[in-house]
Amino acid sequence: VRLLNLLIDMYAKCSSIESAVAVFQSIERPSRHSWNCLLVAYIRCRCLAEAKATFDHGMPQRCVISWNAMLSAYATAGRVGSAGELFGKMPATSIASWNAMLSGSVHNGYCFDRARAAFFDRAPERNTVGCSILVAAYAARGDLRSARCVFDRMPEWDIVSSTAMVQAYAGAGRLEQATKEFQAMPQRNLVSWNALVAVHAHHGDTAAARAAFHRMPCHDVLSWSTLVLACARGGGGDARLVFDAMPQRDVVSWTGMMQALAEAEAMDEARAAFCRMPQHSTVAANVAMQSYVRRGELGDAVRLFQAMPERSPVTWNAMVSGYGQAGLMDQARATFDATPSRDTVSWNALATAYYQCGRLGMVEATFSRMPSRG
RNA sequence: CGACUCCGAUGACUCGUC
Numbered sequence: 001v002r003l004l005n006l007l008i009d010m011y012a013k014c015s016s017i018e019s020a021v022a023v024f025q026s027i028e029r030p031s032r033h034s035w036n037c038l039l040v041a042y043i044r045c046r047c048l049a050e051a052k053a054t055f056d057h058g059m060p061q062r063c064v065i066s067w068n069a070m071l072s073a074y075a076t077a078g079r080v081g082s083a084g085e086l087f088g089k090m091p092a093t094s095i096a097s098w099n100a101m102l103s104g105s106v107h108n109g110y111c112f113d114r115a116r117a118a119f120f121d122r123a124p125e126r127n128t129v130g131c132s133i134l135v136a137a138y139a140a141r142g143d144l145r146s147a148r149c150v151f152d153r154m155p156e157w158d159i160v161s162s163t164a165m166v167q168a169y170a171g172a173g174r175l176e177q178a179t180k181e182f183q184a185m186p187q188r189n190l191v192s193w194n195a196l197v198a199v200h201a202h203h204g205d206t207a208a209a210r211a212a213f214h215r216m217p218c219h220d221v222l223s224w225s226t227l228v229l230a231c232a233r234g235g236g237g238d239a240r241l242v243f244d245a246m247p248q249r250d251v252v253s254w255t256g257m258m259q260a261l262a263e264a265e266a267m268d269e270a271r272a273a274f275c276r277m278p279q280h281s282t283v284a285a286n287v288a289m290q291s292y293v294r295r296g297e298l299g300d301a302v303r304l305f306q307a308m309p310e311r312s313p314v315t316w317n318a319m320v321s322g323y324g325q326a327g328l329m330d331q332a333r334a335t336f337d338a339t340p341s342r343d344t345v346s347w348n349a350l351a352t353a354y355y356q357c358g359r360l361g362m363v364e365a366t367f368s369r370m371p372s373r374g
Numbered sequence: 375c376g377a378c379u380c381c382g383a384u385g386a387c388u389c390g391u392c
Binding site for chain 2: 002005006008009032033034035036037039040043063064065066067068069070071072075094095096097098099100101102103104127128129130131132133134135136139142158159160161162163164165166167172173190191192193194195196197198199201202221222223224225226227228229230232250251252253254255256259281282283284285286287288289290293312313314315316317318319320321322324344345346347348349350351352353
């Protein structure tokens with residue numbers, strides 16, 4: 001039975017829900033553990049409805065782990081309200097429950113301080129997981145001071161918390177501190193190494209990115225793709241060499257390669273890369289569109305925009321600012337009005353477009369119409 | 375008495391800020 005439980009878990013990690021369910025059904029007397037494995041399998045494979053059915057009336061008994069699994073399912077789906085409701089009904093909680101709530105609420109735009117107070121400060125206990133969630137969240141918000149404050153108070157550190165701290169330093173532009181923290185880490189793994197390469201890539205330091213890449217003991221697609229991006233950004237023209245040397249490529253590497261070509265003004269090759277990509281993605285189309293905008297070829301950008309099967313919020317925002325840069329304020333405004341879900345970037349883009357078109361009065365008007373902050 | 379199942383860190387695109 002234990003082996004079969006393990007099998008369910010393995011299939012779930014491969015998103016092969018049918019196989020996972022089949023293994024579960026082959027167990028004649030499933031244990032509580034088996035039921036949890038099945039529940040987690042549904043969650044991992046994004047079958048929320050089945051997970052809920054299993055949780056509500058499938059499993060003979062539920063333990064904290066089952067509750068936590070459902071909590072995190074809702075939280076990662078962005079349904080913090082449902083998660084909170086469930087949290088309130090729990091007969092007993094564990095640290096993982098509090099951490100799941102913390103993670104869900106800091107990632108889904110609720111008031112950060114309230115989330116922290118409710119699920120971290122007021123939690124019965126805290127561990128490295130909860131602290132890492134906070135450090136990472138502060139890093140993402142660019143709040144180095146608060147990240148450090150949490151990090152420095154931790155009783156002990158692990159790879160995850162240290163990697164988050166490396167990101168926090170790098171995000172604040174403190175490259176020396178970031179590398180120092182990296183060297184001070186208790187251990188390193190693939191993720192922390194990848195993070196370091198990404199830090200250098202983001203900073204435009206191709207040489208450092210490459211050096212880190214060659215020092216790491218092993219690589220995955222993500223490491224390689226990050227290096228391609230570093231080359232694309234640094235403009236060294238070596239992106240192609242890296243790309244060709246990759247053992248396997250994914251959407252990101254293809255997109256990075258295309259971007260490198262576009263930035264090197266090799267538009268024909270960039271176009272060819274776009275067409276040869278095995279999978280198309282909205283991001284790749286956005287990158288292509290943006291290349292046109294940067295070259296002042298707005299007609300091509302618009303054509304691409306109209307032809308895109310899917311548009312993300314980024315697509316809409318990029319189009320608004322593309323029109324703005326071209327001085328086509330009416331089109332910028334029309335695109336903004338047509339944007340399905342406006343975010344802070346949309347509003348800033350609109351204000352900037354007005355500014356670029358010399359309509360200073362409208363800049364002010366836009367700011368006063370903005371829903372909130374930014 | 376342990377082990378297994380639940381929570382945290384890594385890559386691409388848009389405005390502004392540094």
